[in-house]
Amino acid sequence: MEIQLDQVVTPFNLRHTLECGQVFRWKRLGGWLYGVVREKVIKIRQVGDRLQFQSFPERVDADCIRNYFRLDDDLPFILSEISKDEHIKKAIQHFYGLRITRQEPWECLISYICATYKNIPAIKEMIQNLCRQFGRKMTFDGYHFYTFPKPSALAEASLEDVRKCRLGFRARRVLETSQIIDNGELDLETLRQVDYEKVKLELVRLPGVGHKVADCILLFSLDRLQAFPVDIWMKKIILEFYPEFFNQSFIKTACKRRSITHHEYEKFSNFGKKYFGAYGGYAQEYLFHWKRLKQVV
DNA sequence: ACATCCCCTTAGCC
DNA sequence: AGGCTAAGGGGAT
Numbered sequence: 001m002e003i004q005l006d007q008v009v010t011p012f013n014l015r016h017t018l019e020c021g022q023v024f025r026w027k028r029l030g031g032w033l034y035g036v037v038r039e040k041v042i043k044i045r046q047v048g049d050r051l052q053f054q055s056f057p058e059r060v061d062a063d064c065i066r067n068y069f070r071l072d073d074d075l076p077f078i079l080s081e082i083s084k085d086e087h088i089k090k091a092i093q094h095f096y097g098l099r100i101t102r103q104e105p106w107e108c109l110i111s112y113i114c115a116t117y118k119n120i121p122a123i124k125e126m127i128q129n130l131c132r133q134f135g136r137k138m139t140f141d142g143y144h145f146y147t148f149p150k151p152s153a154l155a156e157a158s159l160e161d162v163r164k165c166r167l168g169f170r171a172r173r174v175l176e177t178s179q180i181i182d183n184g185e186l187d188l189e190t191l192r193q194v195d196y197e198k199v200k201l202e203l204v205r206l207p208g209v210g211h212k213v214a215d216c217i218l219l220f221s222l223d224r225l226q227a228f229p230v231d232i233w234m235k236k237i238i239l240e241f242y243p244e245f246f247n248q249s250f251i252k253t254a255c256k257r258r259s260i261t262h263h264e265y266e267k268f269s270n271f272g273k274k275y276f277g278a279y280g281g282y283a284q285e286y287l288f289h290w291k292r293l294k295q296v297v
Numbered sequence: 298a299c300a301t302c303c304c305c306t307t308a309g310c311c
Numbered sequence: 312a313g314g315c316t317a318a319g320g321g322g323a324t
Contacts, residue, residue, distance in 0.1 A: 116306045122321060168319025210307050231305035
């Protein structure tokens with residue numbers, strides 16, 4: 001199947017979108033990108049302004065793809081809204097077409113609990129282990145894929161088995177959070193309707209979920225495009241490009257410490273929301289990807 | 298080689 | 312209240 005994009009009205013860049021670090025389960029295999037979304041393997045590639053895809057074992061329609069990649073977001077408008085200065089403009093220019101994804105809240109929640117204090121390759125490894133251990137196997141094009149484990153599968157697992165997935169101290173947090181979700185104490189899907197601050201309060205009650213993880217879940221799976229997660233990279237970016245928005249002594253203290261205090265988190269995240277506005281999350285992702293790639297090169 | 302540091306942070310202690 | 316520190320283990324340096 002195929003989706004015809006109009007790069008003026010619906011700019012999209014599949015590669016940037018999947019490689020910017022917001023998702024952990026996509027793989028490049030033989031010219032295609034393969035991922036698992038809602039129990040189905042998706043095989044997708046972009047040829048110019050055509051988005052070609054197949055799926056297994058059942059067919060997904062174009063709406064599913066549009067939904068996952070947020071193709072209905074008015075990206076030209078969003079990018080014009082966040083184009084506040086030369087730094088963000090440069091990042092946008094570099095990765096034009098990068099979109100925030102609309103992930104499944106459950107998978108997003110567990111993924112970002114795992115993401116605590118880990119680098120991206122290691123996060124991918126942990127999630128892969130979890131899926132291999134607790135998911136269902138699917139074989140497509142000769143490659144093996146696994147569904148993301150259901151809440152019950154993780155809730156019923158032993159701490160030891162979760163630990164075997166190399167989760168370290170995150171194992172207990174994943175297990176306990178899975179039990180809360182499986183019990184129905186918190187219904188993730190209904191959180192889309194609740195307002196931002198209330199959802200955040202609900203999320204941070206889960207073991208392993210602090211403000212940063214909650215903001216990632218809000219941004220990548222609960223449609224809160226104003227959420228502005230601040231990790232160590234975003235801290236570096238703000239200290240480097242936007243120090244004039246804070247008082248000098250605060251910046252000086254923040255520079256001395258690599259990690260982020262709760263106080264710093266609030267100040268930086270609120271800055272992001274205020275400065276970039278309703279689509280701060282998009283600004284965050286463009287800046288994040290730009291900074292990380294620049295660091296590598 | 299081989300330490301040592303770093304890691305898209307959280308939670309618990311003081 | 313807010314700052315400090317420990318917490319798997321793999322990959323980078």
